[in-house]
Amino acid sequence: xxxxxxxxxxxxxxxxxxxxxxxxxxxxxxxxxxxxxxxxxxxxxxxxxxxxxxxxxxxxxxxxxxxxxxxxxxxxxxxxxxxxxxxxxxxxxxxxxxxxxxxxxxxxxxxxxxxxxxxxxxxxxxxxxxxxxxxxxxxxxxxxxxxxxxxxxxxxxxxxxxxxxxxxxxxxxxxxxxxxxxxxxxxxxxxxxxxxxxxxxxxxxxxxxxxxxxxxxxxxxxxxxxxxxxxxxxxxxxxxxxxxxxxxxxxxxxxxxxxxxxxxxxxxxxxxxxxxxxxxxxxxxxxxxxxxxxxxxxxxxxxxxxxxxxxxxxxxxxxxxxxxxxxxxxxxxxxxxxxxxxxxxxxxxxxxxxxxxxxxxxxxxxxxxxxxxxxxxxxxxxxxxxxxxxxxx
Amino acid sequence: xxxxxxxxxxxxxxxxxxxxxxxxxxxxxxxxxxxxxxxxxxxxxxxxxxxxxxxxxxxxxxxxxxxxxxxxxxxxxxxxxxxxxxxxxxxxxxxxxxxxxxxxxxxxxxxxxxxxxxxxxxxxxxxxxxxxxxxxxxxxxxxxxxxxxxxxxxxxxxxxxxxxxxxxxxxxxxxxxxxxxxxxxxxxxxxxxxxxxxxxxxxxxxxxxxxxxxxxxxxxxxxxxxxxxxxxxxxxxxxxxxxxxxxxxxxxxxxxxxxxxxxxxxxxxxxxxxxxxxxxxxxxxxxxxxxxxxxxxxxxxxxxxxxxxxxxxxxxxxxxxxxxxxxxxxxxxxxxxxxxxxxxxxxxxxxxxxxxxxxxxxxxxxxxxxxxxxxxxx
Numbered sequence: 001x002x003x004x005x006x007x008x009x010x011x012x013x014x015x016x017x018x019x020x021x022x023x024x025x026x027x028x029x030x031x032x033x034x035x036x037x038x039x040x041x042x043x044x045x046x047x048x049x050x051x052x053x054x055x056x057x058x059x060x061x062x063x064x065x066x067x068x069x070x071x072x073x074x075x076x077x078x079x080x081x082x083x084x085x086x087x088x089x090x091x092x093x094x095x096x097x098x099x100x101x102x103x104x105x106x107x108x109x110x111x112x113x114x115x116x117x118x119x120x121x122x123x124x125x126x127x128x129x130x131x132x133x134x135x136x137x138x139x140x141x142x143x144x145x146x147x148x149x150x151x152x153x154x155x156x157x158x159x160x161x162x163x164x165x166x167x168x169x170x171x172x173x174x175x176x177x178x179x180x181x182x183x184x185x186x187x188x189x190x191x192x193x194x195x196x197x198x199x200x201x202x203x204x205x206x207x208x209x210x211x212x213x214x215x216x217x218x219x220x221x222x223x224x225x226x227x228x229x230x231x232x233x234x235x236x237x238x239x240x241x242x243x244x245x246x247x248x249x250x251x252x253x254x255x256x257x258x259x260x261x262x263x264x265x266x267x268x269x270x271x272x273x274x275x276x277x278x279x280x281x282x283x284x285x286x287x288x289x290x291x292x293x294x295x296x297x298x299x300x301x302x303x304x305x306x307x308x309x310x311x312x313x314x315x316x317x318x319x320x321x322x323x324x325x326x327x328x329x330x331x332x333x334x335x336x337x338x339x340x341x342x343x344x345x346x347x348x349x350x351x352x353x354x355x356x357x358x359x360x361x362x363x364x365x366x367x368x369x370x371x372x373x374x375x376x377x378x379x380x381x382x383x384x385x386x387x388x389x390x391x392x393x
Numbered sequence: 394x395x396x397x398x399x400x401x402x403x404x405x406x407x408x409x410x411x412x413x414x415x416x417x418x419x420x421x422x423x424x425x426x427x428x429x430x431x432x433x434x435x436x437x438x439x440x441x442x443x444x445x446x447x448x449x450x451x452x453x454x455x456x457x458x459x460x461x462x463x464x465x466x467x468x469x470x471x472x473x474x475x476x477x478x479x480x481x482x483x484x485x486x487x488x489x490x491x492x493x494x495x496x497x498x499x500x501x502x503x504x505x506x507x508x509x510x511x512x513x514x515x516x517x518x519x520x521x522x523x524x525x526x527x528x529x530x531x532x533x534x535x536x537x538x539x540x541x542x543x544x545x546x547x548x549x550x551x552x553x554x555x556x557x558x559x560x561x562x563x564x565x566x567x568x569x570x571x572x573x574x575x576x577x578x579x580x581x582x583x584x585x586x587x588x589x590x591x592x593x594x595x596x597x598x599x600x601x602x603x604x605x606x607x608x609x610x611x612x613x614x615x616x617x618x619x620x621x622x623x624x625x626x627x628x629x630x631x632x633x634x635x636x637x638x639x640x641x642x643x644x645x646x647x648x649x650x651x652x653x654x655x656x657x658x659x660x661x662x663x664x665x666x667x668x669x670x671x672x673x674x675x676x677x678x679x680x681x682x683x684x685x686x687x688x689x690x691x692x693x694x695x696x697x698x699x700x701x702x703x704x705x706x707x708x709x710x711x712x713x714x715x716x717x718x719x720x721x722x723x724x725x726x727x728x729x730x731x732x733x734x735x736x737x738x739x740x741x742x743x744x745x746x747x748x749x750x751x752x753x754x755x756x757x758x759x760x761x762x763x764x765x766x767x768x769x770x771x
Binding site for chain 1: 674678713770
């Protein structure tokens with residue numbers, strides 16, 4: 001057996017031994033997602049057990065170096081592990097902006113001390129991170145951000161406001177873009193880390209059309225931040241920010257389309273039933289689902305290709321924009337189909353049977369997918385400019 | 394297996410790309426078309442393919458081939474697509490070669506040398522109606538002396554009028570819609586009571602309507618087992634569907650490349666039209682569709698080469714997805730070119746015609762989406 005096949009066999013055996021059966025069920029609601037943090041909430045004890053076991057193995061971040069809490073796996077081993085987890089329907093043990101967004105940027109831009117401290121906490125799920133990017137007047141034009149950061153000698157002083165901060169009210173630390181130079185748009189931004197418990201930080205959840213509040217307004221009033229919590233070079237934070245955005249786009253591109261999500265056709269068969277020949281008793285919806293499934297399967301292949309290309313450093317730097325655009329539009333289409341399949345049952349907003357409107361709330365939540373992390377239109381601009389080399393307007 | 398070309402595959406691509414662009418560019422298609430060529434391709438080019446080794450890509454080394462896979466065959470087909478090259482490569486070097494893998498050593502010994510030499514051309518006689526329905530085969534093969542007698546009609550048989558070898562899917566048992574009772578036959582050119590009527594298609598390629606009016610074949614014409622040809626037929630179809638997907642990728646990307654070039658040079662309102670966001674967004678969307686289709690196609694090729702059980706699904710996805718993506722590509726290409734795109738003198742119109750034929754060949758996107766639903770149990 002080749003080395004990789006030996007690794008694959010051992011990984012599979014370990015997963016079978018250590019992944020609780022409850023963690024091999026499809027994710028059915030937000031409660032099934034494990035975020036870790038200082039004050040973690042677990043839907044069942046097995047969720048914590050699974051996270052802890054995977055963290056101890058270094059497999060919450062399998063390809064990070066061991067010194068930072070990973071397992072130091074090669075790209076081929078990481079891929080084999082991911083494939084084995086998918087084949088066994090193992091859930092992601094730890095959803096984390098620390099893993100998917102901040103971590104990769106830290107690996108590239110942070111000092112050794114910062115990496116050892118922060119990355120280990122992220123790998124173990126001890127600190128839940130949020131992202132301080134958008135501001136009320138800086139949405140698609142993110143680099144116009146204005147949150148003020150002053151050098152006060154032994155610390156920075158932050159004043160300003162962020163918006164659309166995902167889970168800010170539940171997060172422990174924030175990675176935040178601040179303005180350190182007003183004379184240059186892109187060369188005046190810095191990337192800071194700080195504790196959300198720091199005096200002067202406050203959050204206010206924003207009630208969305210889903211009836212939920214995953215996003216907050218975040219206010220900074222004379223927030224003092226130690227200087228060693230700057231990542232990268234002062235005024236060069238836009239480079240870090242763009243790098244994070246690339247990873248954010250990768251993460252968003254895969255939402256809801258993984259192998260552990262419930263197939264739309266399962267929902268349709270259950271709600272609508274079949275004709276005598278076994279076909280879904282709604283031929284037009286059946287065709288729409290089939291066309292969607294073609295694209296979803298093709299996009300899964302694209303995601304695999306994209307990851308392989310990234311690991312081999314062959315991916316075009318703007319390719320995450322394509323992935324984000326396609327993945328989010330597909331996920332919105334998926335939820336439109338889930339609503340159609342669910343019929344009037346999918347309209348119930350509060351009933352226990354509907355798990356308090358899980359389907360319609362999730363449907364409405366996906367409408368943000370093509371806005372957050374850069375709108376679909378911004379992604380298309382980036383593809384047109386950087387990949388197709390179309391001239392500027 | 395990482396989802397990108399290996400170094401060896403990249404070397405092959407770097408060989409095929411200039412070869413096709415130099416030996417069989419779009420002007421080659423125009424020359425054949427404008428001279429009302431009755432063969433449908435250039436025999437010298439087919440021999441040249443053989444010299445380059447292309448014809449042996451899918452032939453096992455034991456049979457004198459290169460023993461490579463569908464990824465490599467796809468590299469050749471993508472360049473065929475990009476240059477709109479008329480060639481019997483897909484039906485012969487992919488379809489017939491795959492079908493013969495299920496055949497006897499004698500059959501391979503009889504047919505493969507000519508294919509490897511670029512002297513033999515093969516055609517695939519599967520469809521019987523306007524739409525691809527391989528599970529509705531009605532052409533009858535009845536026992537007749539030491540062999541069989543074939544009676545029925547086939548249509549949309551590319552190269553059927555010049556083929557030395559016709560792979561025929563026939564019914565030896567069972568009802569029309571059953572998959573058991575299918576048998577594959579290798580029928581030689583010039584068989585009595587067999588007529589091929591060549592029809593020029595929209596893309597100026599030639600496909601035949603074939604009439605089998607009691608065509609006798611010996612028992613050794615059977616490929617594989619009598620009544621058990623469904624698996625062999627499926628393998629052959631999966632190979633050519635994946636191949637057609639690759640060829641379509643070439644067509645779709647070729648059209649897009651022309652169009653991006655045009656967007657960067659055409660001026661209106663004093664501006665390069667590629668600066669207009671309305672066009673930029675459509676171009677970027679098209680890029681995404683073609684990238685996703687490429688991934689789906691590579692996935693199918695890799696799984697076919699690995700003999701993976703997931704290949705059947707992956708082939709369905711590849712053919713359907715490339716159909717969607719490349720249909721969009723050729724439509725957008727004409728629209729973005731404006732009036733000039735409607736002229737015969739301009740090449741972009743040739744792409745939309747070729748895409749239409751390849752999209753229909755061996756099942757269109759609707760057929761494959763329906764198959765995906767059926768396989769998924771809805």
